Amino acid sequence: MQSREYAKLTNTFPLSATRHEPAGPVRTIAVTGGKGGVGKTNVSANLAVALAGMGKRTLLLDADLGLANIDVVLGLQPKHTLADLVAGRATLEEVIIEGPNGVLVVPAASGRRHMAELQPAEHVGLVNVFSELERDLDVMIIDTAAGITDSVLTFCQAAQDTVVVVCDEPASITDAYALIKVLSRERGVDRIQVVANMVRDPNEGRALYEKLVRVCEKFLIDVSLNYLGCVPQDDWLRLSVQRQQPVVKLYPSAPASLAINEIARRTARWQAPTAPRGGVEFFLERIIQQKVKA
Template sequence: MGNQSVQVIAVTGGKGGVGKTNVSVNLALALAELGRRVVLMDADLGLANVDVQLGLRPNATIADVLAGNCSLRDVLVTGPGGIRIVPAASGAAEMVNLGAREHAGLIQAFSDIGDELDVLLIDTAAGIGDSVVSFVRAAQEVVVVVCDEPTSITDAYALIKLLSRDHGVTRFRVLANMVHSPQEGHNVFNKLLQVSDRFLDVALQYVGALPYDESVRKAAQKQRANFDLYPRSKMSLAMRTIARKVDAWPLPTTPRGHLEFFIERLVQRTGND
């Protein structure tokens, strides 16, 4: 693996319904527009959300790579804006139940493409299952998507609590989604901050807010990414601002970049936790 530093970002959100996949897909496109080579991994291993959202029909998935039938490069599907997608294996066994052979395969798979990307975005599953935990604790940056609903804030808090107490994740980026005003975004962040500050030893950083936008639903109906179909929509404009912030986050300083470390952490948990 070359000396490229790769930014590994996990997008998560506690339970479903907060628009997490939508955020992942559109953030991937906004980063690609800035000239970054982006790979988006659909890590919701039971439901292939990204494929569905982009109307893609992949012939092979990550499961085929782990079975040794093909390389990760063979599985990557090129999406809009030149982003490349690692499709989820619908109904495949959980990543966390991999044996030693598959673990080695996963490390090899990502090592093969390490020189070809700048950002690895991971769209995690909804909830706080094992696979979510393993992807998030292995990533370098964790983006928690929340919206202005009590359940969303409760779920995000439960996820942050679990990751910080049991898995040593101490820094979280918070993104408010589907807000009706910038103030609402700040309010959502502050609610989460208040409970976290009181009970947890974590640092929460506010990334910004994405507005509620009718165009998101329209794009979804057409199985296209909002950023691709409606580049001048409120959502797309806000996403550009967020992408510029994300792009300015510090890169890993280790000479071998973060990708190898990410995979090592991802496969480490068997027997440790």
């Protein structure tokens, strides 16, 4: 990595004194899951496209650094990725591309082992780089990797809200609980939003959420879970994936589209942060600037 870019990513490179005043605060939402295969990326991509369709200025970050596929899901062909940013071949602004409904996308690279093996300081540095982005935004969706790696924990910690996607499989519930436990005990994340994915009906979605609540209430007394909604098993969604287009755009009347749009309406009401929490945080400089103005 080039020395200048490495300094940025490890948070040792000072911001330019001639920078423009930062834009307003951004609501940041990390979408994650304890295990792979729960539909996390489809929820992230479609949620971002739905929010953009509602007029929200939306940025979608592919934070699955080693096995990225947001660009594939949305049928995009990026010229640059986060790997180019880390290597010093491109700036963050140069990495951003436009997707469906005008959503802005920060693509990552797939099959780049060194990206999956970035050091913790570099994960924090990637978070801090977003403070230099001068675009006016309302919300950023972060599609994390699966599991409890440092990158997942850091990106969830740096977001205002963490959405955990679960499906009705014992391993999904077990791994979601493990992720929530680590986020709570190691990163201080004590408020979790839950989306039940690939369910047969709303009752199954609610029952799935209640299962997770019972486990967490038994062992994690300081964690608050909230039911954000459910997304049904839907052949239209599967078809949209095959066609590399978001279901909310390609089949807006599909059951999955209606469900995701409802989740988007709920998240659209969440307010941007008004004060820093302390620690690593996306768009931290904007939050500090907003607090100084107030």
